Amino acid sequence: VEWSLERFNDGKNFTLAVDTDVLQFNQPVPRLQAIHGTDSSDWQLIFDPLDRDDFGNLTCRLTDTNLRDVYLTRFLNVISEPVVLESSTKDIEINEGDSVTLICNAQGYPAPNIEWQKADAQPLSSGHIRQVGSQLHLYQVTSRDSGIYKCLASNLVGFGSEWTLRLSVRFRPYIYCQNQVGQAPDFQVDVYMECYVYGYPPPKISWRQERSAGPSNAKYDIDISNSRKYLMEATIPEMSTCTDCILSRLTIINVEQGDLGLYYINATSSGFPSEQGRIELYGTSDCQQFITHRNNKGCKRIYSQTSSSNKIYSIFYTFHFIFFVLFIQNYLKHSIC
Incomplete structure (x- = not known):
């Protein structure tokens, strides 16, 4: 007698025992036992303990019949909580506008129920997302469909394992910026401006300033990437704020009159057209401390050298005038006496 098992979890076939000789497959603790009584025609195969992988x-x-193949096959149900199999869909990337099917393969008895969720707790849209059995169909995906998806398997025995995968949707970059930022020039303070840059794969970001010169106000750009006067920072906000986005901040150190004007941010991503945003930096009469760099301790007016010299001369002449008045008063007093 030969015992064999066709496992359903991976589709593999195993010979478990021949007569009373058991093949343990290098298991540290034997859990199979083949029994045949001397005066009996009964053959038994005992699983102790039964494993979820024995499902199949x-x-x-009978191996001693020369006439025909004699065998008996029975379906072995293993009552267990479900487990999600490795054959389920793994991390995947698609283009915006495409459709995709996510598959969750789970094993367990009774047959498990499958539930799909999005990890950011956003409800799955009923418009272009539809679940059929263990499959989740997404039609004409958008960038909002990007994120972590979870497959939960459960049955009457309990909740089994869960399966997570990341769906990444490739889309062209776009930018949201402040329209204007104001700061007082020549106050020894900085100013920063911010833009949210969306796109996947993550786009490359650059900044430039537009200036004009000459009688015709001809426009020209200034590359600010290698200047110590500018500080460019990029951070990834929390998923509750946005997904597939970068917060780009440009800080202008010690704002001067020549720094006022238009600033442009450019985002480029492989395979997509570039995107551009614009912010205007305008001058204010008072210092805007709340948008300065964290190292700024206060707003202090910068005076030119000419103004400083005039101030010194003004103090000098005022002092001499007062001295002259006191001298005249003293002279008249003695003359009268």
């Missing part, structure tokens, strides 16, 4: 078709085959 168990076959008993």
Whole structure:
């Protein structure tokens, strides 16, 4: 007698025992036992303990018949909480506008129920997302469909394992910026401006300033990437704020009159057209401390050298005028006496 098992979890076939000789497959603790009584025609195969991987078709085959193949196959149900199999969909990337099907393969008895969720707790849209059995169909995906998806398997025995995968949607970059930022020039303070840059793959970001010169106010750009006067920072906000986005901040150190004007941010991503945003930096009469760099301790007016010299001369002449008045008063007093 030969015992064999066709496992359903991976589709593999195993010979478990021949007569009373058990093949343990290098298991540290034997859990199979083949029994045949001396005066009996009964053959038994004992599983102790039964494993969830034993779920499948168990076959008993007679090997000493030369006439025909004699065997008996029975379906072996293993009552267990479900487990999600490795054959389920793994991390995947698609283009915006495409459709995709996510598959969750789970094993367990009774047959498990499958539930799909999005990890950011956003409800799955009923418009272009539809679940059929263990499959989740997404039609004409958008960038909002990007994120972590979870497959939860459960049955009457309990909740089993869960499966997570990341769906990444490739889309062209776009930018949201402040329209204007105001700061007082020549106050020894900085100013920063911010833009949210969206796109996947993550776009490359650059900044430039537009200036004009000459009688015709001809426009020209200034590359600010290698200047110590500018500080460019990029951070990834929390998923509750946005997904597939970068917060780009440009800080202008010690704002001067020549720094006022238009600033442009450019985002480029492989395979997509570039995107551009614009912010205007305008001058204010008072210092805007709340948008300065964290190292700024206060707003202090910068005076030119000419103004400083005039101030010194003004103090000098005022002092001499007062001295002259006191001298005249003292002279008249003695003359009268």
